[in-house]
Structure formats: C-alpha cells, structure tokens
Amino acid sequence: MSQPGFFDVEDRLRVLSKFGDPLEKLSRVVDFEIFRKTINRSISFSSSGKAGRPAWDCILMFKILILQTLYTLSDDQLEFQIKDRLSFQRFLGLGLNDKVPDAKTIWVWRERFKEHRLMDKVFRQFDDQLKDQGYLAMSGQIIDASIVQAPRQRNTLKEKEDIKQGKVPEMWQEKPKKLAQKDRDARWVMKHSKAKSKAGEKAIDISVPQFGYKNHISTDRRHGLIRRWNVTAANMYDGSVFEELLDLENTASDVYADTAYGAQSNRDVLTHKGLKSQICLKKPRGRSMPKHIEWGNRKRASVRSHVEHVFAVQKDKMDLFVRTIGIQRARVKIGLANLVYNMKRLTFLERRSVPVG
Secondary structure, eight states: OOOOOHHHHHHHHHHHHHHTOHHHHHHHHOOGGGGHHHHHHHSOOOOOSSOSOOOOOHHHHHHHHHHHHHHTOOHHHHHHHHHHOHHHHHHHTOOTTSOOOOHHHHHHHHHHHHHTTHHHHHHHHHHHHHHHTTOOOOSOEEEEEEEEEOOOOOOOHHHHHHHHTTOOOHHHHTOHHHHHTOOSSOEEEEEEEEEEOTTSSSEEEEEEEEEEEEEEEEEETTTOOEEEEEEEETTSOGGGGHHHHOOTTOSSOEEEEOGGGOOHHHHHHHHHTTOEEEEOOOOOTTSOOOHHHHHHHHHHHHHHGGGHHHHHIIIIISOOOOOSSSHHHHHHHHHHHHHHHHHHHHHHHHHHHSOOO
C-alpha cells in the first residue's frame, strides 16, 4: 500500500464536500470564534512556570463536545473517530500529524463546562449571534417539556426513601465507589400516552415508568429555534418552571402550551407580563367539552405540536440519553443537545434562505 500524499487527502476532502459533508456546512454557518472569550474568561489556566504541556485550544475542545453530541459518542469512541475520520479532522482544523485530545481530556473539559456553568453562557451567546443574523424570536412562543432518560437505579425501599428526603443512604457512605455511581438527582415518573388497540377502534391509555431528567424548552414559532431552556428531575411538574421559560423579547405576545401549564398562577403571570395565553384548556370534570373550547384547543394544538420536532430530532437523530451522574452534568449534556439543535436548525434556515438559480 502506498503512503498517502498531501494531495490525496485534499482530493478525498473534495469528494466529501461533493457528497455534502454536514460538518462543513455547520462550519460555514456558525462562527465558533465568538465563543473564545466567553470560554477563556471562565476557564483560566495558570501561566506561571514554563514546564508542562500547553493547554488545548478552547475552541478545539468546544467543537469536540459538539461532535460528541451530534454523533452520540462516548469519550473513547470520540477519540478514535477523530483520529479515523477526515471529516472530523477538517471540522476541528486538525491535520493527519496533529495530536488529538484523549478520552480523559475530553472528560475533563466537559467537567469544566459543569463547574463554570458554561452552557448557559454559550447558549445565550449563540442566541445573540442568531439575532445578529436576523433570526429574531417572532410570531409567539411555544413551551413544552420532554423526559430525557438516564440509566435506571436499582435501590431498596429504604434507600429510595432516604433519597427522597435528601439524605445519603448509610450503606452508601461506607462505599464511596458505589456512591459515585448513584444518581441521587434523577427521579422516576409515569409517562402517560395513548395508543390504538389491536382492533384499531378506541385509543387506550398506556403508562410507562421512566427514570431521568426533564428538558424544558421555549421555542419561537417563526423559526423553530430554542430560546429558553431548563433542566429538572423527571418528576418535576411542567408548569413549575413556566415563568422562567418565557421569552419577553419575542415580537409577538402569544404563548402556546398544553394543559399541563394551565394553572391560574401561570395565566396570571402572562397577564402581568402583557402576554396572551394560548394554553389549551382542560375538559370540565363530569361534563363534555364545549364545542367552542374543543375547537379552540384544536387550533392551539396545531401550533403547539411544532415543538415536538425539537424532541424528535434530539431523541431520534442525537439519541439523547443522560449517562452521567447528577443534575449539573445532565444540564451540560442536555444543554449541549439544545445548542446543537439550534446549530442544525440554523444550517436548515440558511439553506432555505439561499435563492434558487
């Protein structure tokens, strides 16, 4: 086998571009350099002394975390794929002879994002970039939440009770390695849905227990971009974080949500902030739904359902699943998924805005 030459690599990259390398498109529409000051300000490295290896470039490491989220890779798999795939190397600005951060380094940088709460900062900064490019939050907002599953915990009844009370089970305190593998922030919740019976006649209720966290988001109706987000345990009531998801910069006052957000306190918040409630109304207890309310709910639901596209992309395309321990690490994981969704959405919006011919 002959040794690959410089032009051989260039030729292969041209072929990848011809096939439509999605990472090349992402690099064209996202200016990653805007994040440099924000990340460097939060993560400072000691410059005293001349010994030791130089620190990895912060944008390189940030883009590695973006790759990990896009392709659902473990730290070890990600290290291998960067060394193996030309498209990854081009996205990161690495040559064949350049060093690649190892799995441990990737883990350390993800931990830094947790410790310095960087996800909120970089997400807001990218939202500012979107607005500078003309993608203002417009036409109202849609609020919803989705469960993000985590590995299920096998605990005794006594351990579960201690966790609910915010205590560390006594047996775990004696085994620090076991304690390190126990997620005391994630919670169980029953996921209710409807499915058609085998006969295809009447829909039946299905309840499935799920363990993990909940991704709360607010998207703008015009562009379908996530503008606000939060992460809680899976058992958290959706409406409890309603106010902090409201985007007051949206150019329209309509706020769409399902019946889970219909508490009077949430409606009062909308009135106080000068926003218009488009929250679906619940069926009156013991009575049939009035026709005008049923019609209104159907109209609101047709708009509200657009937010499901976000969760479908995250769960089907990104295979979003929290494998880390604790809500702060889960916040980094889910926050990256929300940021990457917006980046992918921007590539779609930019492609659509290019005139044909």
